[in-house]
Amino acid sequence: MTKKIMVWAIILTLAGFMNLSGAGHAAAAEEQVANLTALGASVGGSSYNVLLAMTEMWKKYVTKPTRVNVKVEPLISMAESFKRLDRKTVDIAWGVNAFAYYMDKGIGPYVKYGKRSFYALQWGERNFVHIITNDPNIKSLKDVRGKRISGKMMGSPTVGEIRELLLKYHGITDKDIKLIAHVTPGEAMKQVQEGVVDVALTIIAPPAAALVEAASSGKIYFVPLSEDEVRVVQKAQPFRIRFVLKPGTYPGQDKEVVSVGGSGGIFTPLDFDEERAYQMVKAVFDHLDEFYAYHAGARGYNFDDFALEMGIWPLHPGSVRYFKEKGVWTAELEAKQQVLLKKIKK
Numbered sequence: 001m002t003k004k005i006m007v008w009a010i011i012l013t014l015a016g017f018m019n020l021s022g023a024g025h026a027a028a029a030e031e032q033v034a035n036l037t038a039l040g041a042s043v044g045g046s047s048y049n050v051l052l053a054m055t056e057m058w059k060k061y062v063t064k065p066t067r068v069n070v071k072v073e074p075l076i077s078m079a080e081s082f083k084r085l086d087r088k089t090v091d092i093a094w095g096v097n098a099f100a101y102y103m104d105k106g107i108g109p110y111v112k113y114g115k116r117s118f119y120a121l122q123w124g125e126r127n128f129v130h131i132i133t134n135d136p137n138i139k140s141l142k143d144v145r146g147k148r149i150s151g152k153m154m155g156s157p158t159v160g161e162i163r164e165l166l167l168k169y170h171g172i173t174d175k176d177i178k179l180i181a182h183v184t185p186g187e188a189m190k191q192v193q194e195g196v197v198d199v200a201l202t203i204i205a206p207p208a209a210a211l212v213e214a215a216s217s218g219k220i221y222f223v224p225l226s227e228d229e230v231r232v233v234q235k236a237q238p239f240r241i242r243f244v245l246k247p248g249t250y251p252g253q254d255k256e257v258v259s260v261g262g263s264g265g266i267f268t269p270l271d272f273d274e275e276r277a278y279q280m281v282k283a284v285f286d287h288l289d290e291f292y293a294y295h296a297g298a299r300g301y302n303f304d305d306f307a308l309e310m311g312i313w314p315l316h317p318g319s320v321r322y323f324k325e326k327g328v329w330t331a332e333l334e335a336k337q338q339v340l341l342k343k344i345k346k
Contacts, residue, residue, distance in 0.1 A: 032066045034276075038092040039081055042184040043074045046205040046297035047125060047264055051094050053294030054266070054284060054301075061283035064275050076183065077155025079109035085269055086116055092272075096127055096203075097262045098158045100312045101239045108157060117344040119272060119316035121281055123265040123308035125205045125300025128243050129162060129233075130185070131223040131259065132211065133199045134192050138223060142170040144177060144199055150188040151201040152181040162233055162260070163201050166225070169232050186210035193218060205264060205297050206249050215251040222257040233260045239309075263308045264300070268316060270344065277318025285322065303328050307336075314340035 038055060041047035055070040062068045073090070075081060081095035082103040102108035106115040131141070138144060144167070151163035167173060180197050182188035185204035191197040193214040204211075214220050222245070225233075234240045243261035247254050268277065284291050284301060292298045306323065307315060314337050315323075323329040 034066045034068050036068055036070045036091040037089075038070050038072050038094070039075055039084055039090040040072045040094050041075060041205075041264075042186065045185055045210075046208050046295065047094055047127070048072075048074060049209070049295045050125060050205075050297045050300070051266075053291060053298055056294070057283045057287060057291055058280050061287065062276065062279040064279050065273060066276075068276070068280075077109075078153075078158075079155055081267070082110065082116065082118065083113070085118055085267060086113060088269060091268070092121075093267050094264060095267050096264045097123075097239050097309045097312065098237065100265075100267075100309065104312050117270065117313055118267045119270060119277070119319075120309070120313055121266040121268060121277055121316055121319050122284075122301060122306045123263050124302070124305055125264045125297055126241075126243060126261050126305075127203050127205045127264055128245060128261040129201065129203050129225075129259045130189075130206070130208070130211065131199065131201045131225075132189065132192055132214075133221050133223055134195065134219065135198055136219075136221055138199060138221070140170075140226075141166050141172075141223060141229075145172055146176065146178075147198040148178045148180055148196070149199045149201065150180045150182045150191045150197040151199070152179055153185070153188070153202055154181055154183045156203065158237065159201065159203055161236065162203075165232050165236055166201075166229055169229060189214050192220065199223065203261070205300065206245060207296055211250055215253065219252065220250070222253060224258045225260065227258075230258065230260055239312075263305070265309065267313075272316065274316070274318040274321070277316040278321050279318075281316075281319045281322045285326070307333055310336040310340070312340075314344065 038051060040051040052072055055072055058068050058070055079099055081093040082099055084090045085093045103110045103116050106113060153159040182191060185202040185208060188200035188202040189210040192200045230242050239262055240260040243259050245257040247256055310333060320329060
């Protein structure tokens with residue numbers, strides 16, 4: 001072999017090693033992105049859009065133990081979040097306190113599952129029982145006898161129970177109305193907007209995009225609850241809170257509206273990586289102004305409400321680490337956390 005050939009052989013060999021090394025580095029870099037699946041609320045709702053915004057924050061700022069790429073899937077049934085977390089077909093799920101309460105006790109839609117526990121990354125947005133109508137003569141639910149009511153949400157027994165409780169309070173049963181079902185809160189609001197129903201009763205985090213659209217395009221009226229009606233619901237559903245919708249939340253809404261609601265949160269299985277949980281919470285709470293710019297509903301996640309439902313499940317240890325660093329983790333929260341941790345370790 002001539003010297004010239006030998007030189008070229010060495011060059012080609014080195015080039016091959018460099019290509020292999022480059023490919024190896026590229027593959028290694030690709031492996032440093034964890035593909036996660038998050039289950040969100042129904043498409044079009046505030047909660048779904050807020051989760052999309054949250055995933056953008058995670059993709060941008062989470063770096064440890066790896067970067068993340070998060071795909072969001074919408075849910076149909078409100079009970080689905082915790083069922084799929086339990087089956088581990090999703091890594092992260094948005095859910096509400098009503099179903100966390102049911103899953104924690106193994107009741108309602110989770111009887112076959114038994115008691116289950118998960119970690120909350122953080123609690124946040126408040127959901128609100130919206131009761132809306134296109135009829136200005138309907139001032140209270142006592143006025144709905146003989147009316148068409150969209151008050152049965154598929155996959156959400158809590159909506160049906162609230163309807164039955166409030167109608168019963170006024171001496172009305174489902175036989176006295178024409179009951180119509182809806183699959184998503186947005187659909188219920190569309191039914192009112194299009195005159196398919198006279199009243200819609202559904203649960204969604206405000207401001208709901210579908211209702212903003214409906215209120216912008218035509219006159220929509222809110223039906224408030226009395227204090228007695230609030231207590232009736234809370235007695236049957238102890239996880240409910242009295243909720244006041246501030247004026248101006250929706251176009252044309254110039255008065256506050258009293259109703260009941262709950263809270264939502266982001267949940268993980270108990271074996272979800274602690275460093276990743278810490279990074280995900282940090283990604284959102286270290287950049288709240290950026291996060292809030294995505295959607296008005298994002299403001300439900302804040303330093304005042306991050307531990308709203310500490311009576312159900314504990315916060316993820318990664319979350320606790322972050323909130324301790326920010327100086328907002330109190331002795332009272334720590335005491336609650338320890339009680340809840342002991343419960344899930346039994």
